[in-house]
Amino acid sequence: MISLICRIKEKSPFENSSGNTVYISPDLAKEISFKNNTKTKLICGGREIDVTVIVCAECPYSQRILCMNRDLLDTLLIPDDIEVEVIFHTSVIKLGPFIGILADKNLLEGYIDGNEFKEKFEIYSDTAKSIGAFAYIFKIKDLDLNKKQVKGWVVEYDDDSNAYLTRKTLPLPDVIYNRSVVSPFSSMNKKLKLLEKLNNSTIIMNRYTRINKLKVAKILSQNKITKKYIPKTFKFKGINDIEKMLQRFDAAYLKPVNGSFGSRVIKVIKDEKYGYAAFYNKDRENIKITGDLESVMSKLKDIMGKRTYIIQQGILLADYHGRPFDMRFVMQKNSKGSWDISWSRSRVASQNNAVTNVAAGGTSISTLKVIREASKDKMDITIEKIKEACIDICNILDKNLKLCDLGFDVGLDKDLNVYLIEVNFRELCRQSNISGEWEGISRCYKQPIYYLKSLYQQEMAKKYSPQN
Template sequence: MSVTTSMIHFTDKKDNTIYVSNALMHSLRLDRHRPMKLRLGEKKVNIHIKRIKRRGKHLYIPNSIRNAIQLPRKGQSYVIQNKQDEIKLGPLIGILCHAPNRTMQMPFGDRSYAAKQYLKIGSKQAFYFAFTLSDVNWKDETVTAFFIDSHNRWKKKTVPLPDVVYNRLTSRVVQKSQSMQTLRDRFKKHDIPIFNWDFFDKWDIYHLLQGTIEGQQHVPETTINPSSQDIKNMLDKHRFIYLKPTKGSLGIGIFRITYHPSNGYFVRFRKNKKNQLLRFSSFSSLMKFFKRKSFKDYILQQGIRLIEIDNRPIDFRFHLNKDGNNDWAVAGIAAKKAGRGSVTTHVKSGGQVMETLDTLKQVFKGSRSSEIYEEAKRVTTRLANTIERKHPHLIGELGFDIGIDKDGRVWMFEANSIPGRSIFKHPSLKARSSSQLKYIFDYCVYLSKQRTTGRNL
């Protein structure tokens, strides 16, 4: 397989011949006497090749061929000779978004700006676009795609089904919809890789890590659908637990329960946008508060005594991405300090985002802070590799909620398959934002190359 970049031009010539500069012919090792196919995404046409004398790498495509493969623009792009008889343009990469309220100026509602940030990274190297579920025409096998032009304006084009899809749907309801299941099924039939497949349920990840070295060393004791007796036993054992809904997010529905033998049971939770604290003198009165006999679809988890600053617990968000070599890279890390009386460190509950290494230096003296920082990166990378290896679908991005206890031990509380990017708004991480977006693009290009060569993904 030969890969290079070229300037693509359109021409009014009427034949089925593409015109290739000497440098591009040489780079792609093309034989002008051999009949070829020109491909974009799922569309391809038969072509002939004619060599032209022009410096640099240039490709001239007649408008008739351009229309046949639905090539959205001219300009620079990767060009790949993936088989002896095929030249591939692109790749054609789609970001799947949610758009409850769309206009031409804001085709993805309040997420339109975020979509542009992704597309800016790769739009000069590939055909990089955003779309929604309703933009796919299965009859014609095309997509109504939204590109950005050189002036950062939205341009709507019809293109073939893409080479790779990055799932950036942020609605759990839409992820579970029949339209989304249809898209997954049909893309799978076309061998079009899509990552990340869906949101994780909390228990899926805990269950997946059971029996692994990483799970045994770094995941707190956890059980699903606990009975009241399970809760009492874990409180007696650890004195401090969490109850979490399996499908929850943003800290909603989480209870932190602490047991002091001489003072009773204390429950922290959030209600009506306020942090709440209640005390119960007995376990039976605690259970009456919950008004339920079972905790179906809840996770019971051992609490960990985390490092603290100002008597407020600290945890960490690690954002990991696959890179262009199919390796996991730590794209960003943020420390988060819990709000006063809050169950979690979420900003909406009064939490505060802080620079990671500076935070660790306030707790651990000397070189110990740097040692723990590097160890946490190694742990999350091993966790990512284990989850990827054991999960049935493609994963290219993970967000980990990580804790560090007062002994410096690293704990994993949650893994998110479609993590938010809010940590990159912090001044210490703004410079990392572009790098993280580039990881996404580079991994898409990697997947496209693997698909081109017919290798299993």
């Protein structure tokens, strides 16, 4: 197997060239050990076609170019004039990887409408181009499995270098990077399973982005390596659970099993004057409810509704100038498949707030700044403890789920012990525009593409090894 990055061109050296002919230069033929008039299969996405490779001495094109006419490009749904990795095997020419960024309606419309906080799809596309891959964006309904094609979106640039999206019919993806909301029992997941059945070489990363908090806590608390990072967590069944939790800990948190952004999170504590107090944020307003436990829970019915909740041990968080803080880490696999911290930012809670989330009134601040304030002369040791915890958690979750990135909310208690507060399987920090953070944020876009290209290469090496 020989792998080279080649340009795909819509040109034929001869006017009477047949539709299923690929032309290459003598230099390229020598490099890949192909003879003139070689019969082989050309594969792209889920499509393959029998072709004849002609070594053209008069070919005016540079060494690593595959020339074919428009009919052949259209049959394989290959955009003209792209550079991708080409695998030359004894009986196959494989083009790829085609990387599909699976987005939902909100992400796509936010980009098209020019929202300030939007997914910057052009970075995925530009990164893929720089390493011999082709990335496009699609929604799950854009997949046409019967025709083995995708009606996707391709990033292009106008004369002023402004990025925009163009709709094109494209090959099925070799690799999917999921940026949409997918749960194990959703209709989206059913369609992804059909895609895998149709094209068994398709790789799907971050397949599930909605996994309930109770399942995550169970996976991690049952592992001897990660259980020390997990606050006591149970399914919330009623008032007795709060009483039991507050007998052991200073605070109890009630969290929706599937919530995010700190929405509908409630902190409950004992109150010397009123008996109990509950705190939550609604529309950026901090609300406090007091009374006996039954009356407090009755008043919370409107915010809790019929949702399933967990109850979690409250951690007495380390503080920054008197206000508790936690830290958000974006963990991603590098091209070698190892977990790294790509970006981090800390959130300091507003006064009397149950959560630190910026969306709920918290303040964003440098992680190093809050760690330095909290740990003093133990800063280096504390940073290493946090890194170790994040990597441990990633490795355990990755055994159960096929992942390439995660967002973590991590807290330090007063003794600088590390606790996992929440896992975000679809982190949205990369949509931030915080001043001075661009290097880390751009890394969040690039790392998944590097890793997916590496993963594709590993799979192709197995498939087209000399033994095969």
